[in-house]
Amino acid sequence: xxxxxxxxxxxxxxxxxxxxxxxxxxxxxxxxxxxxxxxxxxxxxxxxxxxxxxxxxxxxxxxxxxxxxxxxxxxxxxxxxxxxxxxxxxxxxxxxxxxxxxxxxxxxxxxxxxxxxxxxxxxxxxxxxxxxxxxxxxxxxxxxxxxxxxxxxxxxxxxxxxxxxxxxxxxxxxxxxxxxxxxxxxxxxxxxxxxxxxxxxxxxxxxxxxxxxxxxxxxxxxxxxxxxxxxxxxxxxxxxxxxxxxxxxxxxxxxxxxxxxxxxxxxxxxxxxxxxxxxxxxxxxxxxxxxxxxxxxxxxxxxxxxxxxxxxxxxxxxxxxxxxxxxxxxxxxxxxxxxxxxxxxxxxxxxxxxxxxxxxxxxxxxxxxxxxxxxxxxxxxxxxxxxxxxxxxxxxxxxxxxxxxxxxxxxxxxxxxxxxxxxxxxxxxxxxxxxxxxxxxxxxxxxxxxxxxxxxxxxxxxxxxxxxxxxxxxxxxxxxxxxxxxxxxxxxxxxxxxxxxxxxxxxxxxxxxxxxxxxxxxxxxxxxxxxxxxxxxxxxxxxxxxxxxxxxxxxxxxxxxxxxxxxxxxxxxxxx
Numbered sequence: 001x002x003x004x005x006x007x008x009x010x011x012x013x014x015x016x017x018x019x020x021x022x023x024x025x026x027x028x029x030x031x032x033x034x035x036x037x038x039x040x041x042x043x044x045x046x047x048x049x050x051x052x053x054x055x056x057x058x059x060x061x062x063x064x065x066x067x068x069x070x071x072x073x074x075x076x077x078x079x080x081x082x083x084x085x086x087x088x089x090x091x092x093x094x095x096x097x098x099x100x101x102x103x104x105x106x107x108x109x110x111x112x113x114x115x116x117x118x119x120x121x122x123x124x125x126x127x128x129x130x131x132x133x134x135x136x137x138x139x140x141x142x143x144x145x146x147x148x149x150x151x152x153x154x155x156x157x158x159x160x161x162x163x164x165x166x167x168x169x170x171x172x173x174x175x176x177x178x179x180x181x182x183x184x185x186x187x188x189x190x191x192x193x194x195x196x197x198x199x200x201x202x203x204x205x206x207x208x209x210x211x212x213x214x215x216x217x218x219x220x221x222x223x224x225x226x227x228x229x230x231x232x233x234x235x236x237x238x239x240x241x242x243x244x245x246x247x248x249x250x251x252x253x254x255x256x257x258x259x260x261x262x263x264x265x266x267x268x269x270x271x272x273x274x275x276x277x278x279x280x281x282x283x284x285x286x287x288x289x290x291x292x293x294x295x296x297x298x299x300x301x302x303x304x305x306x307x308x309x310x311x312x313x314x315x316x317x318x319x320x321x322x323x324x325x326x327x328x329x330x331x332x333x334x335x336x337x338x339x340x341x342x343x344x345x346x347x348x349x350x351x352x353x354x355x356x357x358x359x360x361x362x363x364x365x366x367x368x369x370x371x372x373x374x375x376x377x378x379x380x381x382x383x384x385x386x387x388x389x390x391x392x393x394x395x396x397x398x399x400x401x402x403x404x405x406x407x408x409x410x411x412x413x414x415x416x417x418x419x420x421x422x423x424x425x426x427x428x429x430x431x432x433x434x435x436x437x438x439x440x441x442x443x444x445x446x447x448x449x450x451x452x453x454x455x456x457x458x459x460x461x462x463x464x465x466x467x468x469x470x471x472x473x474x475x476x477x478x479x480x481x482x483x484x485x486x487x488x489x490x491x492x493x494x495x496x497x498x499x500x501x502x503x504x505x506x507x508x509x510x511x512x513x514x515x516x517x518x519x520x521x522x523x524x525x526x527x528x529x530x531x532x533x534x535x536x537x538x539x540x541x542x543x544x545x546x547x548x549x550x551x552x553x554x555x556x557x558x559x560x561x562x563x564x565x566x567x568x569x570x571x572x573x574x575x576x
Contacts, residue, residue: 007195010063011149012071014092015141017080019047019054022138025163027058029142031376032159033151034062035205038197041378042067042343044371046091046558047315048084055084057092062149064195066379068342068483072564074098075192076148077113079106080125080137086110090559094118099190101144103137121188128180134173135180143181150193153182202381204344208372209235209276211346211382212302213242216274218347219354219387221300222248223273225262227255230314231370232276232304256281260288263299268426270393270416272358276302279321280311282365286328289363293333293451295426296404296414298357298364298391302350305369307557316558317370319479319530322539325365326508332448334455336364337508341466341482343377348385349505352463355387360454361414367507371480371560397421402433406446410454455509464506467518473499473574474525474548478507478536481528481561488566497574510543522548526573528566532556 015030017023027043034041041062048054059074061067073093078101079085089112094100096117100109104122114120123144129135139160146156156178164171185191206214213235216224224243226236240250253259256277263273277285282303292299305321307313325337336356340349350366357364394401394413403424405412415422425435430447432438466482469489477485482503489501502518519525525548529536537552553569555561 007150007193009065009195010061010067010071011076011192011194012059012061012074013076013078013145013149014057014059014074015078015080015145016055016057016085016088016092017138018083019056021056021080022136023056023058023080026138026142027060028376029156029159029163030145031060031062031378032162032205033146033155035203035378036155036158037151038200039063039194039378040066040203042070043376044070044560045374046088048087049313049315055087057085057088059092062194064198069487069563070484070560072562076101076145077118078141078145079103079109080141081106082110086112089113099148099192101188119190121190123184123188128184129177132173132176132180134169135177136174139174139177140181140184143178144185145181146178147182147185148190148192150191153179156182203378204381205376205378206343207234207374207376208340208343208346208368209304209374210238211343212276212340212350212366212368212373213239215347215350216300216302216354217242217246217248219351220272220358221274221354222246223263223266223271224248224250224275225253225259225266225273226250226275226277227253227259227281229256229278229281231306231373232278232302234374235276235302235304256284257288260285260299260301264288264292264295264297267297267299268295268417272298272354274300274302274354276304278304278306278314279308279324282321282324283328289335290329290331290333291428292363293329293335294428294430296361296412296451297426298361300350300354300357300364300366302366302368304373305367313558315370317480317530317560318557319367319369319481320532320535320556321367322507322531322535325367326539332452334452335362335508336360336455337367338364338506339367339479339504340372341479341503341505343372343375344379344382345505346372347382351385352387355389356458358391359389359411360458361391361411362451362455367479369480394419394422403435404431404433404447404450406433406450409457410450410452460506460511464504464511464514465518466501466503466505468501469493469499471498471500472521472523473497474502474519474522475499475528475570476502476504476525476540477528478504479530481530484561484563484566485528487563488570491563491567492570492574495571497570499574507539512544515544515546519546519548524549524551524573526551526553526570528561529554530557530561
C-alpha cells in the first residue's frame with residue numbers, strides 16, 4: 001500500500017533471534033523511534049515455551065494511520081541469529097516482495113523462509129558490532145531496520161537515549177552501532193520507506209496490560225492480589241508502583257486460590273479490588289467466583305487468555321476461555337463478562353467492568369488475551385470517560401437491616417465491616433434476606449431471582465458493542481479479532497460490498513433486544529473468532545434468537561487472524 005507514490009502507508013517488519021540476543025529491546029526501541037517520528041505502530045511478540053532463554057520474535061507494524069491488527073505479510077525479516085527461528089515460520093509469513101536479512105556467521109536462512117521467494121541479503125551483524133567497543137548486534141539491527149523503513153536518525157537516537165538513560169559508554173556504543181546498521185541499509189539497497197508521517201496529535205505508547213491496569217485504577221481499584229502467570233504478569237508489574245502512587249496496594253499471593261480470596265476479603269471490607277490471571281489460574285478461581293456471586297461481593301478478574309487446554313502454550317494467544325468465563329461456575333451464578341476490542345479499549349472496558357461490578361455488587365471477568373496484553377501500540381490518546389454510579393452502601397444504624405433485601409432492582413445496600421449498628425453474615429451458603437443460612441426452597445428461589453434481576457435491571461447503554469456500517473450482510477466478532485475484521489471489511493467495501501461490523505464488548509449478560517435492533521434487516525452474518533470449537537458461534541446461537549443465518553469462520557491460536565484471509569472469506573461468503 002502506497003501513499004501517493006511517496007512511500008508506504010504501512011510496513012511490517014520482524015526481528016528474531018535466540019534468547020539474550022536483545023530482540024525485544026531493539027523492537028521496543030524501534031517502535032519508540034517510530035512514535036518519535038510521528039507514526040502509529042503496533043508491536044506484538046512471540047517466544048518459545050522455555051521459562052528462560054529460547055527463541056524470540058518482535059513483530060512490528062508501523063503506519064501513517066492507527067493500526068489495531070497485524071498485516072497479511074512481513075516486508076522485512078531480520079534474524080540476529082537463526083537458532084530455532086524456523087519455529088516462527090507460520091507466524092512470519094513472507095512473499096516474493098519480502099527481504100530476509102541474516103548474519104552469514106550463523107548460516108543460511110532456513111528453507112521454510114526462502115521458499116517464499118523473498119530476497120536474501122546477508123549482513124555481518126556480529127562482525128560490525130565487534131568493531132565498536134561495547135557494540136551489540138541488536139543495535140546494528142535497530143539501525144538497519146530504521147534505515148530500511150526510512151526513520152530519521154534523530155528519532156532512533158531519541159529512542160536509544162530514552163532507553164539508556166545513564167548514558168556513558170553504553171549509549172555511545174549503541175548509537176555508533178545504530179549508525180553502522182543504517183549504513184548497511186543503504187548498502188543493501190532495499191527500501192521499504194514509509195510515507196511522510198501525519199500531523200502530530202496527542203498519542204500514547206502503551207501495552208494492553210498497562211491499559212487494563214490504568215482502566216482499573218480509573219475505575220477505583222485500590223487493592224490487587226495476584227500470582228504471576230504469563231501473559232498477565234506485566235499487568236501486575238505495571239500496577240504495583242502505579243497503585244502505590246494513588247494510595248493503593250498490590251500483594252503477590254502464594255497462588256491463584258489465595259489471590260482471589262484476598263480480593264474478595266478486601267472488597268468485602270469496602271475497597272474495589274482486582275486480580276489478573278490467565279486460563280489455568282481462572283480455572284482455579286471458579287469456586288471463589290461463585291462465592292462472590294452468592295455473597296454479592298464485587299470483584300474484577302482480568303483473564304489474559306492464552307492457548308489451552310491445561311498449560312497449553314503460555315506465550316501464544318487464543319480466545320478459547322469464553323466457555324469457562326461464561327458457564328464455568330456451578331449452579332446458576334449470574335455475573336459479568338466483558339471483552340475489550342483493541343489495545344486502547346483495554347482501558348475503557350476494564351474501567352467499565354469495575355464500575356459495573358461495584359454498581360451491581362457482582363464479580364466481573366474481563367477477557368483480554370496475549371495479543372492485546374503483550375502488544376505495545378502507538379495510539380491516539382484514549383478519551384477520559386467517567387461512568388456514573390457506585391456501590392450502594394448501608395447507612396450507619398440502619399433500622400431492620402437486611403443485607404440481601406429483595407429490592408426491585410435486585411441491588412441491596414452493602415454494609416462495610418465497622419458500620420455502626422450493623423452486622424450480617426456473608427458466606428457461600430444460600431441465605432434469607434438477613435444473610436442467615438437457609439435451605440428453604442422459597443429463599444433459594446427468591447435469591448436466585450434477585451441475583452438475576454440486578455443484572456437485567458440496569459441499562460448498559462451503547463457500550464455493550466461497537467456497530468459500524470449498514471446493509472443486509474453482517475460480520476459479528478469480539479475481542480482481538482476486531483482489528484483484523486475491521487481492516488478486512490474496509491477492503492471489502494472497496495470491492496463494493498456493504499454490510500455491518502458488530503463487535504461485542506458485553507458478553508454476559510446477553511443483550512438480545514439490542515442485538516436484534518443492531519441486526520434488523522440482516523439476512524446473513526459471518527461469525528469470526530479465534531477458537532477451534534467455535535465457542536463464540538455457540539454462544540450466539542445459545543444466548544440469542546437471531547433471524548439471520550450464521551456462518552462460522554474460526555481458527556485456533558496461536559496464529560492471529562489476518563485481514564487478507566478474512567477479506568477473502570467475506571468476498572466468498574457475500575457472493576455465495
